[in-house]
Amino acid sequence: MVEHYFHLKADWPGNRNDIGTIQAQNLQTKISIPLEMDGPGEGTNPDEMLLGAATTCYIITLAAMLERSRIEKTSLVVESSAVVDVTNGIFTYKKIIHRPTLVIVNEKDSKMATRLLLKAEDTCMISRALRGNVEIELEPTLLVEKVK
Incomplete structure (x- = not known):
């Protein structure tokens, strides 16, 4: 068994509507409550960081699967949205919607590429961690672009 450890330090100097910071190996930024939640x-x-973790895990997993399957792509872009429900003052991260657009070179790879667009979500580490708590929905687009 191999384990990997990731570390993050958070500093919060004040009350609810103050501004804090986080620091990790390759991430350093301010943090606060979003405007949408009166921060x-x-x-x-x-909310953004969870969406970012889910999206980056999905796109990296998909890229690795495409590479292993030798599917040549000209573009891979994912736009994602999160739905946070507020009921009786309780915030619940309800759903993440990924909208990947994959442009491949060979039409013969379409069937496998379609399968991988879906499979990447099932094998992504972050998606597996969220499973059972946050619904994850895919709205994939697959295009074929002939390389000149």
Whole structure:
């Protein structure tokens, strides 16, 4: 068994609407409650970071699967949205919607690419961690672009 450790330090100097900081090996930013939740909206927030973790895990997993399957791509972009429900003052991270757009070179790879667009979500580490708590929805687009 191999384990990997990741570390993050958070500093919060004040009360609810103050601004804190986080530091990790390759991440350093301000944090606060988002404007949508009546906060100052400085830096990032847990909602964006969870969405960012889910999106980056999905796109990196998909890219690795495409590479292993030798599917040549000209573009891979994912736009994601999060739905946070507020009921009786309780915030619940309800759903993440990924909208990947994959442009491949060979039409013969379409069937496998379609399968990988879906499979990447099932094998992504962050998606597996969220499973059972946050619904993850995919709205994939697959295009074929002939290389000249």
